[in-house]
Amino acid sequence: MNLYEYENELYNKGINYIGGVDEVGRGPLIGPVVASCVVLPKDFVLEGLTDSKKLSEKKRNLFYDYIIHHALAYGIGIVQPEEIDAINIYEASRKAMIIAINKVREQINLEHVLIDAMPINLDIPTTSIIKGDAKSISIAAASVIAKVTRDKMMYELDEKYPMYGFASHKGYPTKKHIEAIHKYGLIDGYRKTYGPVKEVIDETNNITCR
Numbered sequence: 001m002n003l004y005e006y007e008n009e010l011y012n013k014g015i016n017y018i019g020g021v022d023e024v025g026r027g028p029l030i031g032p033v034v035a036s037c038v039v040l041p042k043d044f045v046l047e048g049l050t051d052s053k054k055l056s057e058k059k060r061n062l063f064y065d066y067i068i069h070h071a072l073a074y075g076i077g078i079v080q081p082e083e084i085d086a087i088n089i090y091e092a093s094r095k096a097m098i099i100a101i102n103k104v105r106e107q108i109n110l111e112h113v114l115i116d117a118m119p120i121n122l123d124i125p126t127t128s129i130i131k132g133d134a135k136s137i138s139i140a141a142a143s144v145i146a147k148v149t150r151d152k153m154m155y156e157l158d159e160k161y162p163m164y165g166f167a168s169h170k171g172y173p174t175k176k177h178i179e180a181i182h183k184y185g186l187i188d189g190y191r192k193t194y195g196p197v198k199e200v201i202d203e204t205n206n207i208t209c210r
Helices: 005-011 057-070 082-088 089-105 138-162 175-184 195-204
Strands: 018-024 033-039 073-079 112-116 126-129
Touching: 005 057, 005 112, 005 138, 018 089, 018 138, 018 175, 033 089, 057 082, 057 138, 073 089, 073 138, 082 112, 112 138
Parallel strands: 018 112, 112 126
Antiparallel strands: 018 033, 033 073
16 A cells, blocks of 8 residues: 555645644543644655554654654644543544644644544545555554554553553553453543443442542
8 A cells, every 4th residue: 555645646736734633542441532633744754654553562652753853743632531421432532633633733834634534624625534544654643643642641550550551451441451440440530431431330339539
């Protein structure tokens, strides 16, 4: 797959500032959903860049630093668990993307936005691409920024609450994670509308904050 196809088509039309947008964190039981918008220079090349989920953590971290250093602009949008519970994860993901896009628009004259899967109504043209993080270099870059940003939050949480294993599962509902919340209860930041979390709330009829 040519990761430059969508960008080159727009460059050929005279569009220079293209934002790639992706989010991470729809599935975890805890923590925010994080989105990123990245604008890359025309001559940007990063061998091996693809969907962040397909990269090793070491490579993601290296790519993160490279992208941050070379991007023309980038923005990060974060929506916290309380709002995810209030408006649902789909709308929260959309909101995080819009926040990231608006942060970029404060830095650069964004002309077109390529978005991974989710349609968003903006006052500039957008293209929604299914599995865009594996088809567009800009979206792939955004996926790395979003993933590394959220993972850092999970490592910080792991330092405070090592018994939950956040460093390994990053908040996703693994067997060990679900066992941990049944054993230790819920800390601040859990998404109360998510099934495994609701089960613990129903069991205790009380949310334990440590």
